[in-house]
Amino acid sequence: xxTIAPQFRLSRFIASLFDLIFWVLLIFSLVxxxxxxxxxxxxxxxxxNGQFMTPYLALTWMADPSRTLPIVxxxxxxxxxxxxxxxxxxxxxxxxxxTIFVERKFLAKIQLRVGPLYCGKIEGxxxxxGDGFKLMSKEIIIPAKADKPIFWVGxxxxxxxxxxxxxxxxVAPGWVVxxxxxxxxxxxxxxxxxxxxxxxxxxAANSKWTxxxxxxxxxxxxxxxxxxxxxxxxxxxxxxxxxxxxxxxxQEHFWWITFLPIGAIVFFITILAELERVPFDLPExxxxxxxxxxxxFSGMMYGLIQLGTYLxxxxxxxxxxxxxxxxxxxxxxxPPFPQDIITHGITIGPVxxxxxxxxLFDQDMLNGTLWFVIKTVxxxxxxxxxxxxxxxxxxxxxxxxxxxxxxGLAFVNIFIALGLLYAGVLGPGGLLH
Amino acid sequence: xxxxxxxxxxxxxxxxxxxxxxxxxxIYGSIALMLTLSGVAGFFLLLxxxxxxxxQLSVYVGxxxxxxxxxxxxxxxxxxxxxxxxxxxxxxxxxxxxVLMLGIGTIIIGSGLKTMDTHSSAVDYKKIGEDFLxxxxxxxxxxxxxxxxxxxxxxxxxxxxxxxxxxxxx
Numbered sequence: 001x002x003t004i005a006p007q008f009r010l011s012r013f014i015a016s017l018f019d020l021i022f023w024v025l026l027i028f029s030l031v032x033x034x035x036x037x038x039x040x041x042x043x044x045x046x047x048x049n050g051q052f053m054t055p056y057l058a059l060t061w062m063a064d065p066s067r068t069l070p071i072v073x074x075x076x077x078x079x080x081x082x083x084x085x086x087x088x089x090x091x092x093x094x095x096x097x098x099t100i101f102v103e104r105k106f107l108a109k110i111q112l113r114v115g116p117l118y119c120g121k122i123e124g125x126x127x128x129x130g131d132g133f134k135l136m137s138k139e140i141i142i143p144a145k146a147d148k149p150i151f152w153v154g155x156x157x158x159x160x161x162x163x164x165x166x167x168x169x170x171v172a173p174g175w176v177v178x179x180x181x182x183x184x185x186x187x188x189x190x191x192x193x194x195x196x197x198x199x200x201x202x203x204a205a206n207s208k209w210t211x212x213x214x215x216x217x218x219x220x221x222x223x224x225x226x227x228x229x230x231x232x233x234x235x236x237x238x239x240x241x242x243x244x245x246x247x248x249x250x251q252e253h254f255w256w257i258t259f260l261p262i263g264a265i266v267f268f269i270t271i272l273a274e275l276e277r278v279p280f281d282l283p284e285x286x287x288x289x290x291x292x293x294x295x296x297f298s299g300m301m302y303g304l305i306q307l308g309t310y311l312x313x314x315x316x317x318x319x320x321x322x323x324x325x326x327x328x329x330x331x332x333x334x335p336p337f338p339q340d341i342i343t344h345g346i347t348i349g350p351v352x353x354x355x356x357x358x359x360l361f362d363q364d365m366l367n368g369t370l371w372f373v374i375k376t377v378x379x380x381x382x383x384x385x386x387x388x389x390x391x392x393x394x395x396x397x398x399x400x401x402x403x404x405x406x407x408g409l410a411f412v413n414i415f416i417a418l419g420l421l422y423a424g425v426l427g428p429g430g431l432l433h
Numbered sequence: 434x435x436x437x438x439x440x441x442x443x444x445x446x447x448x449x450x451x452x453x454x455x456x457x458x459x460i461y462g463s464i465a466l467m468l469t470l471s472g473v474a475g476f477f478l479l480l481x482x483x484x485x486x487x488x489q490l491s492v493y494v495g496x497x498x499x500x501x502x503x504x505x506x507x508x509x510x511x512x513x514x515x516x517x518x519x520x521x522x523x524x525x526x527x528x529x530x531x532v533l534m535l536g537i538g539t540i541i542i543g544s545g546l547k548t549m550d551t552h553s554s555a556v557d558y559k560k561i562g563e564d565f566l567x568x569x570x571x572x573x574x575x576x577x578x579x580x581x582x583x584x585x586x587x588x589x590x591x592x593x594x595x596x597x598x599x600x601x602x603x
Contacts, residue, residue, distance in 0.1 A: 147460075182558060185487035192495020196467070196502065203460065203506055215506075222499060242558070 073360055079177075087171040089163055095376070096310035101128045103384050110388035135303035143296050147204040154201030155297065155304035161193045162311035169318040170245045172328050172368035183244040184236060187319065188229055191274065194312070195221035198283065202293035213292025216395060217276065217283035223402040224273040230410035231266040234417035235323045238426050244319075248327030257324040259420060263413035264324045266406050268382070271316045273402065275309070277383060279390040280398055317379040318372070325375045328368030336363050439479060446472030459505045467498040481555035 061067040075081055082088055101116070105123070108115025120126025142148060167177035168187055180186055195218045202214020236242060238259065239250035257264045273280040276292075284292030297305055321327055337359040345354035393401075420426045449468035456462050470493040477486035565573050 150460075150464075180483055182483050182487050185484065185491070189487045189490035189495065192491045192499075196494070196499055199499075199502060199506070200460075200464070218499065218503060222496070225495070 069358060069360070076360065082175070082177045083167070087169070087175045088167055088177045091171070092163075092166040092311050092314050093307065095314045095373075095380075096307065097128055099310050099313060099380055099384075100306070101125070102381075103387070106381070106384055107388045110385075132303070136300055138299035140299040140301055141296075143205055143207065145206045146296065147206065150200050150204035151296075152301075154197055154204065155301045155308070157197050158194075158201075158308040159304050159311070161190060161197065162308040162315065165190045165315040166311055166318075168244065169315055170248060170322060170327065171318075171372050172365040173245075175365060175369070176245060179243065179245055182242045184232060184242045184247075187244075188225075191225060191228070194274070198293050205293075205296035207296055209289045209291070209295045210293050212289050213283045213285075213295070217293055219395070220273055220276070220280060220282060220398055220402075223399050224270045224406070227266055227402060227406035227410045228270040228274065230407060231263045231270065231413055232323060233410075234260045234263045234413045237414070237417040237421055244322050248322055248329065251326040252329055254426075255324060255326040255329075259426065260324070260413055260417060262409055262416065264320075266409050266413065267320065267324070269401075269406060271320065271383065272386065273398065275313055275316060275383065277313075278387040279393045281392060282395055282398065285392060313380065313383060314376070317376045317383060320379045321372060321375040325379070326371075327375075328372045330367065330371030330374075332363070332367050334363055334367040334370060435479065438475075442472050442475045442479065446476070460502070463498060463502045463505055466501065467494050470494050470498060483555075484558040484561065 061071055076086070084090055104127070105115045107113075116124030116127035118124060119130050142151060165187065168180075168183055168190070170176035170179070178186070198217040198221070199214040202210040202217070205211075235247060235256050238256060239247045241247055241250065272278075276283045282292075284294055289295070294302065294305055342358055345352050347353075446469050449465040449472065453462045453465035453469060456465065470489065474486045474489040474494070477483070477489055
């Protein structure tokens with residue numbers, strides 16, 4: 001007969017509890033408190049309403065909802081908020097997660113199926129959450145002969161690179177994580193990392209399916225990087241800048257797709273190839289090589305790769321929007337914030353509550369974000385559409401398309417842009433600028 | 434801040450360069466080479482030359498390192514490499530490197546680079562482009578001709594005569 005704890009004694013149990021409390025207190029006072037003080041020493045705290053913000057004051061204000069808003073507002077203008085929440089990772093991950101669900105429903109509707117239906121009662125809306133929990137709870141299996149360091153680091157690097165790509169996309173005027181002068185070149189540099197990660201993880205898994213898939217990914221991505229870069233040069237020539245925010249501002253009156261439709265089409269096709277989507281999904285062709293270079297991933301490692309893939313999809317769609325569809329430009333449809341609330345506060349019956357610093361976001365930013373999201377979602381749906389319609393293409397056809405036809409079309413596009421520039425129609429100092 | 438970043442980048446670049454030379458596994462060697470090239474890109478960023486840094490990343494890490502990786506993965510290494518273990522060669526290489534570094538160092542220190550203005554603003558990439566098209570245009574034309582001829586040469590070499598027309602993709 002076995003029991004869970006054969007020699008259980010209450011006194012020992014209580015003694016062990018005290019022991020635990022002692023060690024926690026000791027470690028907290030020796031290590032935790034110094035860390036807290038060091039962090040507080042280095043963090044730059046803002047001055048709000050003429051008062052220097054200390055953590056103690058912040059905690060006091062948090063209890064009063066009318067004083068919480070300035071703290072929240074000052075937090076929203078910090079770099080950490082931009083990286084983690086709004087134009088950065090959180091926003092992109094939200095759109096990416098929505099994309100995964102919409103893709104499943106959208107494909108199902110195209111093929112006259114129902115798609116996810118039961119989870120969450122209404123049209124299977126909680127399916128994604130269920131899938132996420134499933135992935136997190138699954139075991140991570142590493143193949144016995146795999147090269148473990150590279151295999152472990154691969155998914156993290158993939159998500160990191162996709163996050164770096166996301167950070168370069170401007171969402172609304174002034175709302176961008178990284179705004180370098182050479183933003184488009186930074187995009188090219190980041191894109192160049194994806195094939196390396198694909199082929200390294202494929203090699204590290206030590207399986208023939210992954211290796212074939214990785215080599216295909218490498219072939220395809222390297223071949224399509226060149227038309228991708230060339231097709232965007234027309235935009236650079238016409239807008240006279242490599243900064244993505246400046247490129248958006250240059251499209252205030254005309255979207256570049258109206259003048260450079262060939263470049264837009266070439267860029268769209270290269271997006272499909274870079275994202276390994278149908279009809280160019282040879283690196284993960286399910287019916288031929290199991291799942292290509294993703295074959296050996298399981299559990300949350302696969303989840304990270306999926307997250308990275310969809311972040312990349314959002315980033316490419318956002319890049320298309322920024323370069324060809326005018327980014328955040330659009331008619332002002334967002335209603336202005338009611339002035340009464342700013343001046344008089346909200347009156348409910350006898351109580352009047354004043355909220356200092358209430359318009360958390362200004363109208364331009366909200367309107368810009370709305371238009372950016374509408375356009376980006378449109379581009380994402382266009383990227384998803386071929387998956388329900390087209391069959392897979394042969395590898396030599398892909399490479400032939402990339403090396404011969406798309407590069408030729410990209411040069412035609414550059415010549416159109418140069419013609420418009422030298423005719424004095426567009427570009428810096430042009431007629432329509 | 435800049436000093437510590439410079440030190441960290443130097444350690445990363447030189448350390449991964451040594452690893453790239455010394456490690457047994459070819460794949461890890463090429464990864465270390467990528468790290469070296471990325472470290473050089475980091476130096477360019479420190480020197481206020483983001484244009485060059487981005488090209489360093491996209492050309493060297495994104496293309497040349499990929500090419501090396503591709504070659505290493507596809508070719509059986511017994512066929513192209515034969516092991517020559519010679520201690521004296523290594524010491525000779527290290528000695529040659531030290532002599533070279535000392536020579537270049539004395540030249541640089543003696544050349545008056547110390548009087549360089551370190552507080553000038555970063556050069557705009559538009560200025561680089563203007564200079565290329567005006568003062569340095571002969572160099573640009575020569576580079577363009579060299580690149581075009583090498584591309585044509587590569588296409589001529591890679592062209593296959595044995596493929597039957599039916600098998601072509603178009």
